[in-house]
Amino acid sequence: MLAKLLLNRWSIIVFNVIIGLPLTLALIEIVSLLWFSGYQDHSSIHEAGHLTEGMGVVLIGWGVVLEERHGVADLLGGAPRANPAYEAAIDSLCHQAGLSLLVLGLIAEIFVQCVEIPDHIINTDGIERVVLTGGDAFLALGLVTLVLLSGRLARFRRSGLEDSPVAIPEVRLH
Numbered sequence: 001m002l003a004k005l006l007l008n009r010w011s012i013i014v015f016n017v018i019i020g021l022p023l024t025l026a027l028i029e030i031v032s033l034l035w036f037s038g039y040q041d042h043s044s045i046h047e048a049g050h051l052t053e054g055m056g057v058v059l060i061g062w063g064v065v066l067e068e069r070h071g072v073a074d075l076l077g078g079a080p081r082a083n084p085a086y087e088a089a090i091d092s093l094c095h096q097a098g099l100s101l102l103v104l105g106l107i108a109e110i111f112v113q114c115v116e117i118p119d120h121i122i123n124t125d126g127i128e129r130v131v132l133t134g135g136d137a138f139l140a141l142g143l144v145t146l147v148l149l150s151g152r153l154a155r156f157r158r159s160g161l162e163d164s165p166v167a168i169p170e171v172r173l174h
Contacts, residue, residue, distance in 0.1 A: 002076040007069055009090055009153040016146040019062055023143050026055045030136050034129045045128045049112045052135050056112070059105030059142045066098030066149075090156065097149040104142040111135025 005011065030048045038044025065072055070091045112135055115128045124131050 006076065007073050009156060012066070012094065013150045013153055015062065016150045019058060020143055020146045020150075023055050023058070023139065023146070026051045027136060027140055027143065030132070030139075034132055034136075039129075045115070045132065048132050048136075049115055052108055052132060052139060053112045055139050055142075056105040056108040056135075059101045059108070059139070063098045063101030063103075063105060066094040067102060068098070069094040090153070093149065093152055093156070097145055100145045101142055104138045104145065108135040108138040108142070111138070 030051050032038060033044040033048040033051075038047070070087075111131055114122050115124050115131050117124075119125050
């Protein structure tokens with residue numbers, strides 16, 4: 001019951017929105033800190049790094065949940081199995097998007113760590129803003145991934161998986 005409530009396609013869309021809105025605001029703030037209002041203030045680099053790291057952790061966490069939707073559903077009492085092909089197709093969509101979010105969040109954090117590591121190990125002196133902007137590009141790709149997954153889940157049909165424009169080829173009915 002809990003799995004059906006928290007991990008159905010509409011709940012996932014709601015969670016994507018809940019994550020996507022602060023991610024959008026964070027991206028706007030980071031760009032402002034790095035290139036506009038905070039450009040003359042060196043402490044803005046540190047704040048932008050914290051924002052990037054925090055949102056990267058959120059993408060990693062949500063990516064793991066999506067990637068392992070089937071396993072998480074089993075932990076929460078089992079996924080509904082009235083239509084196994086439908087659930088398998090949703091699991092496949094979530095697995096792909098979850099893995100993408102996991103990787104994108106990790107790469108964003110790697111960029112932050114490149115700036116935070118002492119300059120005698122990785123010299124980013126003078127290019128911190130560029131490096132963090134690179135990390136933020138991966139956060140932006142994470143936002144795109146959330147939007148695309150939400151669109152695919154919203155258009156997904158329970159019946160007629162073989163005709164669904166977003167059905168995964170390996171789980172289409174034959």
